[in-house]
Amino acid sequence: xxxxxxxxxxxxxxxxxxxxxxxxxxxxxxxxxxxxxxxxxxxxxxxxxxxxxxxxxxxxxxxxxxxxxxxxxxxxxxxxxxxxxxxxxxxxxxxxxxxxxxxxxxxxxxxxxxxxxxxxxxxxxxxxxxxxxxxxxxxxxxxxxxxxxxxxxxxxxxxxxxxxxxxxxxxxxxxxxxxxxxxxxxxxxxxxxxxxxxxxxxxxxxxxxxxxxxxxxxxxxxxxxxxxxxxxxxxxxxxxxxxxxxxxxxxxxxxxxxxxxxxxxxxxxxxxxxxxxxxxxxxxxxxxxxxxxxxxxxxxxxxxxxx
Numbered sequence: 001x002x003x004x005x006x007x008x009x010x011x012x013x014x015x016x017x018x019x020x021x022x023x024x025x026x027x028x029x030x031x032x033x034x035x036x037x038x039x040x041x042x043x044x045x046x047x048x049x050x051x052x053x054x055x056x057x058x059x060x061x062x063x064x065x066x067x068x069x070x071x072x073x074x075x076x077x078x079x080x081x082x083x084x085x086x087x088x089x090x091x092x093x094x095x096x097x098x099x100x101x102x103x104x105x106x107x108x109x110x111x112x113x114x115x116x117x118x119x120x121x122x123x124x125x126x127x128x129x130x131x132x133x134x135x136x137x138x139x140x141x142x143x144x145x146x147x148x149x150x151x152x153x154x155x156x157x158x159x160x161x162x163x164x165x166x167x168x169x170x171x172x173x174x175x176x177x178x179x180x181x182x183x184x185x186x187x188x189x190x191x192x193x194x195x196x197x198x199x200x201x202x203x204x205x206x207x208x209x210x211x212x213x214x215x216x217x218x219x220x221x222x223x224x225x226x227x228x229x230x231x232x233x234x235x236x237x238x239x240x241x242x243x244x245x246x247x248x249x250x251x252x253x254x255x256x257x258x259x260x261x262x263x264x265x266x267x268x269x270x271x272x273x274x275x276x277x278x279x280x281x282x283x284x285x286x287x288x289x290x291x292x293x294x295x296x297x298x299x300x301x302x303x304x305x306x307x
Contacts, residue, residue: 004029005162006069006094008087009078010037010062012134012254013104016142017076017166019048022058024166029061031069031090032079038062040138049141066090073099074159077114080258081107081269088117095122100155104128104148106187106254107269108180108277125176126150127183130168131251143251145169151176181230182240187270189218189241191255192291195265195298198256202249205242213287214241220285221274227281259298267295 005021007014010032018028030046032038045057063069073096079087084105091101095118102124103110111125131143147169150156156172163170173179190201193210197203204210215238222237234240258265271292278285 004072005159006031006072006075007078008075008090010034010041010138011078011080012132012140013128013130014078015046015134015138015140016048016130016132017078018046018060019056019058019140020166020168021162022046022060024162026162027061029063029069029072031063031066033064033086034137036137038064040136044138047139049135049139055139066093069094071096075099075101077101077103077105077110079105080264081105081110081266082264084110084113088114092117098155100124100153100159102126102150102159106183106266108184108273109269124150124153124156125180127176127179129183131248133252134257147171149173149176149179178231178233181225181228182233184270184273185218185221185225185232185237186241186244188221188274188288189214190245191253192217192267192271192295194253195255195259195295196291200249201245201251201253204245214245216287217291220278220288223283224274224278224281224285227283228277255295262299264299265295267292271295
């Protein structure tokens, strides 16, 4: 595939995807609003650090005005959940009439926000467990090699090919909602605790109280998923989050990284989404609700951005 791919976002995953897709021969444009990130990408390109600490540099086109990206045929949406409304407005200005935006974001509601601006036919829902750590503006270190799962869509072929050529592990599924909810259960159980306690994922397994809270968060989220008639890809939520915490033991969750930087987090779309859906179904979610408010209270930026 030689077509351009527009990446909406300039953070960790956006920089990782830009680097790998460029290395596979795609012409990449990155659309964002973070001044430091845009400047670094313009000057240095997208930089990817390997396991040995060596950095490769990839030239990308950088834009802060969606009008300069008009006619984009394929877009990957890789912004934080609280930025989705802004991304949807940007894409409404630049996505081609027959274009496709693929969301690989965390949390609930991203597809619906994008579809409200773009229409259902121009949005594909996906999720990814690929990890990345932002070391600085435009500079990223790859985390564990995860999977990209995208709901089947008639226009998906070229972007699927591009992702496979970039050596991503891609699967096309009939229903991505179960995968999105499965990731939500894991994120709700791990991310807020690591952010509040300032610890890597695996440390949750070493602290009995933290481990019990992780289990409670997962069970609450799984109960809400059941009420939403979502068939999760795992039958035991506790075992699922334990496995992820073990496999990603040294990782700092994206929420922990956000809190370290004093940035807004995705807590509204994770624990907040669980709590709101639980309330709708009359299912108590006290631990998710408490973590939702505690993480929001960590930074002024968080309170302002999600109020």
